[in-house]
Amino acid sequence: MFIELLLSQHPLAQVGIAGFVGLILGTQAGIGANLAHRRGLEWQTGFILGLVFTGFLVALLYSTRPIEKREPLIAPTWLSKYGKWPAVVTSAIALVMTGIMEAIFSGPPVTVANAPIFELGLVTGILSIPALIFFVILGGAITSKWFGAAEPLGSTTAQDSTVESLTD
């Protein structure tokens, strides 16, 4: 059973699941951090709180406070440093692993002795942990652009009023 469980963790599936979950976690925490940041909270503090308590809760708690910052958000530099390229590299490793698996299974008949499946499954299994972290950061990095310089501040008013109306 353990072997089949390990086998079902294909590199693409492992990194895909980790990436999907990471993006959801990072995005919702990033949105919460964005909203809280406009109401005086440090962005990365809001991001961490969003990861721990969910971004929705952070946004809800800080929605009672008045908006203090209306200028475009300058995202912390570590977001793009640890979010973009590590996620790309992780995905590339998963693709390479996938290629190796495909090469093994398209070759001579698979035997237990000649198939390094356990090693591949283990490597990608371990890889999915940093992949999760990198994609969480990537989610945060992307959503930190929500109130980017290119976005006119006026366009955020509608959302602000929506959030504020939730707390009324």
Add this chain to the structure above:
Amino acid sequence: MKAKVFFLVSGLMTLCLVATYVGTSRASVYAEAYSDSLRTSSIDEYLGEDVLIPKSVCSALGGRISSKLEAHPALGALAELSETFSNTRDEDGGLTQSSYEWLRDSTFAETAELQLQDRVGVRSAIMSTLGLDTSAASADMVSSTSENNLRQELGKLKDKNQLPQEVSTLSWGPSYERKLAAICGSSVRNAVTESTADYNAQLLEFSDGVASLWDNVWLKEGYTVPSSPLVSYQHLNGNCSRVACAKISIRTPISCEVTVFVMFSDDDGDLYDFGDKTLDTRPNISRTFEVPGGSGYGTYEILMTTCS
């Protein structure tokens, strides 16, 4: 910017979901192929390569077969019989009345169910009585050696963590045994030949002597003859009025009234009882009679003969 962020995140999530779907699909294919690799009929198929059987295994196997055959009680029994029988012969090695009396009085002829047979038949009966089955003996040793060797190979795989619990090794034994038998065939044959050479020579001499008693001494010298007549049958190959029939031949060493009970089983396995036939025979002259048959070409079975 919001739209860009939205589409970027949505696109990445979709990409992740697609990767997950593709990965899961391929993983199920891999898992199936891997499961197949766990159910193999031999250790060679499991490993994807031939497991080498060193020549030393064959020589050790040959040695064990020799030891087993040489220690078989049949060799001692035959040597004893042969020696006793030789003592009854004259100086020139010819058969004497003592030879006949020994055979008549010994329990050996009765135990071996010796009848008036040719040399091959006598030899076969003696071999059967002595119970030395070289094929079975060597097959047993091959089997035990194979089992032992395979256990060692499995141990090596376990040590290398190449034998998960899911692997079924039940059908590996017979295939490994066949392989061992094929590789060590000449060693086994040599061991059997060498270790039974003396036995075979003694057997040949002894059975020839006993057969000679039937053919010569009893008939020519007028000794008392045994009560068992020689009965044989011969198919007439369908020349018997469209039904299978056979010609039963009876040959006895003395004048005798012989009763033969005949049964016939046809191709379908149905059994026919053709009753009994009584004939008066003369010494060493064949008497024949035909028996009817069932449909098709069946086989006849001589159930019982009596000579009174």
